[in-house]
Amino acid sequence: MNRSVFLSLFYFLGLVACQSKHSRHSSDPVGPDSTIAVVKETAISPDTSLLSLKASGAVSVRDVLAQGWKLEDADRTHWNEIFWDSSEDKRQFPELALFRDLTVTENARCGIRMGKWELNKEKSELYLHFANGRSKTYIVRKIAMKQMELVWQKGRDSAIIQLSAPAIVHKRPLDDPFHPLNNQWRIKPLAPESNEQLRQRIKEYTHFYSLFFWDNHQREEKDISFSGLPCCFVWYNGGIGMQSRIELDKRWINCFYSESQAFKAYDMLADLLGSHTLKWAEHPTSWIAQTADVLGQMAGKL
16 A cells, blocks of 8 residues: 655535515525525636635645545445445535644534544654544545545554545635534533523524635535535525424534523524514625625624
8 A cells, every 4th residue: 555645746627484484585495405505606706715725836735635625435345334324324425624723624514523633744644633532544645636545544444535625725714614613503512501602602503604605605606515514594595594493403403402492592593583683785696695694694693
């Protein structure tokens, strides 16, 4: 097995329930009932908050590593283990988000874990250290701007994994929705929370989705994937609604100490959506940017 790391020098070219009314007039919902929302957008200029690694000249291996990686494939022996949730009998979409401040978010859409990462160049090994005390070791076999091949060491066993990345990162890591500090709201508390703590949790939740929509807008994404992300909203092309209480996303409920605490937080969000204090652009050029802006307003009012 070739354990050497090499950096390729070429570039791989609202309101309370959706069955009633919702905030702002809109068309059919685009999620979360559907995994992928197909979005038709006019071309926009690249956002200045993003940095293209391809256009930035010489970059280090650490800089190339520090981006959002999607696991695309694995060897046949381990494919089901990595990409299939046997308990729910559905496909998983594992990811690895590494940041320049050496923080990491693993599998934001299918079993999130957060922590720190480090690279041992001499051994060509990538170490992930998670907040729960567990760790994971990868051997970096190949790496280029947009492609990487890792070997996952599992005791005496190992799995070969292929990953892809866009070679575009945020200049400020905290602008990335999947940065660990933007996902603390997803950590289930160990005890019931006060109203102020619940308000802070949903403030961070709403801020996450504002960043998430801005990120998709800035990257000029045409397909937005909500797969695996806890949510109580319903997204419309020009509006935001609330899921009905009876159909409320269990992944979102599990971000709270109990179901009753989740419903209390739900009511806080519903009250804010129904307060008529949110400003929607009169002539939006992008419903994605419009939604990001309104979510930012919500976070600011919580």
